[in-house]
Amino acid sequence: MAQNSAIEWTETTWNPLTGCTKISPGCKHCYAERMSLRLQAMGQSNYANGFKMTLHEHMLEVPLRWRKPRLVFVNSMSDLFHNDSPEDFIQRVFDVMRRASWHVFQVLTKRSDRLLNLSPKIDWPDNVWMGVSVERVDYAFRIDHLRQTGAKVRFLSLEPLLGPLSALNLDGIHWVIAGGESGPGARPMEEAWVTEIRDQCLDANIPFFFKQWGGVVKSRGGRSLEGRTWDEMPT
16 A cells, blocks of 8 residues: 655655644644545545554555655654654664665654654664754754764755744755645745755755745645756755
8 A cells, every 4th residue: 555645755655653743833734634634534444543643553564565666755644753653663664664675765753852862772774864844943953853863864854934944054964855834824935935945055065855835725836946946855
């Protein structure tokens, strides 16, 4: 069971865990919560509990059955490092990613403190890209936590971008994604916030990916920044 993803920086999503709780301002209009409730209403069995955290044992080894290499966003509908996610389950997810070495797995968390605490216990495979979400400058501490982990590739998701992020410390960071909020209640993003981040990436020679301007209907805003599309990825 796989889902081809419309998320611009990945190819496939894999959700051995679903459900989450809000932790910071970026969570206010959570798309995963909206989607989970919609799937619950449609009778999708993995979302029988709606947005309540649920472990899906039957999903754990699914990537091992995908023979064609692909970019896999892990837990697009949850947060692997949520405090209610058992440490043993996290280790089992990493074991699958380690064995499925022909894929690249992209893991993203807002729980950088737990990520940092568990990092010494994780055998970090080369094919796992570890990222943290940072929506405002008062959450930039997540970058410091990420930098201290054993992840081989470390990335930032600055989305939904809710304010300027000046003078970012990008030491030890290998990729930066930025984008505006989309969907009902979407909060506006200023162009200067994005160009400042892009320029910091250019100065540091770090790949920059601009995901979207966002808005209630994100397709109207598009993805062009100063006349071009920024689709840079780690090599």
